[in-house]
Amino acid sequence: MSKVVRSLADLKPLARELAAARLAAEVERERVAAALRLAEQERRVFELTVGPVTPLRQVDRVLHEREQPAPEPRQREADERAVLLQALSDEIDIDTLLDTDETLSFRRDGISLEVVRKLRRGHWALQGQLDLHGLRRDAAREALGQFIHDSARRGLRCVRVIHGKGHGSPGREPVLKGRVRRWLVQKNEVLAFVQARASDGGAGALMVLLNGTT
Structure with a gap:
């Protein structure tokens, strides 16, 4: 009989550990759920602020590359003008x-x-x-x-x-x-x-x- 009592006494700490583990798991689930709700609210903050939103219809677009202007050889032209001016003597x-x-x-x-x-x-x-x-x-x-x-x-x-x-x-x-x-x-x-x-x-x-x- 004394052996059975000792066995039951040994189980009590284990039961307390299991209960603590279940409580911690429940707390973690609640924390994760709360974080997900907050993230969803932040994602929908504009909609929640102004009311229901209808997404715009997707329209195919063609993006044209802007043609770059041709470089102007200003320095070369200035050099040519200087040569022309200096080359003609009075x-x-x-x-x-x-x-x-x-x-x-x-x-x-x-x-x-x-x-x-x-x-x-x-x-x-x-x-x-x-x-x-x-x-x-x-x-x-x-x-x-x-x-x-x-x-x-x-x-x-x-x-x-x-x-x-x-x-x-x-x-x-x-x-x-x-x-x-x-x-x-x-x-x-x-x-x-x-x-x-x-x-x-x-x-x-x-x-x-x-x-x-x-």
Whole structure:
């Protein structure tokens, strides 16, 4: 009988441990359930605040990639303008380079007199022109260099440069007339030039022949 009593006494601590374990498990279940309820409330906080929400209908969309603008070579263009400006000198002596006819025409070595005559007669169609009226010396020099460069690159054959007759200049002297001739002689793209015919500007303009088959 005493052995049975001792056995029952030994079971009491075990029973207390089992009860404590059940209580702890119940507490953990309640904690997890409470955390899930709180998470659901946070997920639906907007809906719970403003009322029932109807999801928007899904619409298929096509996303277009935005085309990037082409880079602008500003530094290269600035460098080219500087080279064009520096390359054309006002000091060069061109008297020996001009044909001593009534218009002081110019033809590069290897260009025949017949080419000059054709240019004077308007053999080549006029494809472009530059008007230097109102420009100061440096601006006119830069504009002319850029114009000749761009015209030759585009494949133009015959262009007109209007430098004016000097009627509006101090002393009524054609300030740009002589300079334009100096600048053109220094441009390798220029094969020849002559004074324009009266109908094309006369003494206030030059007809210029650029690189190409003559």
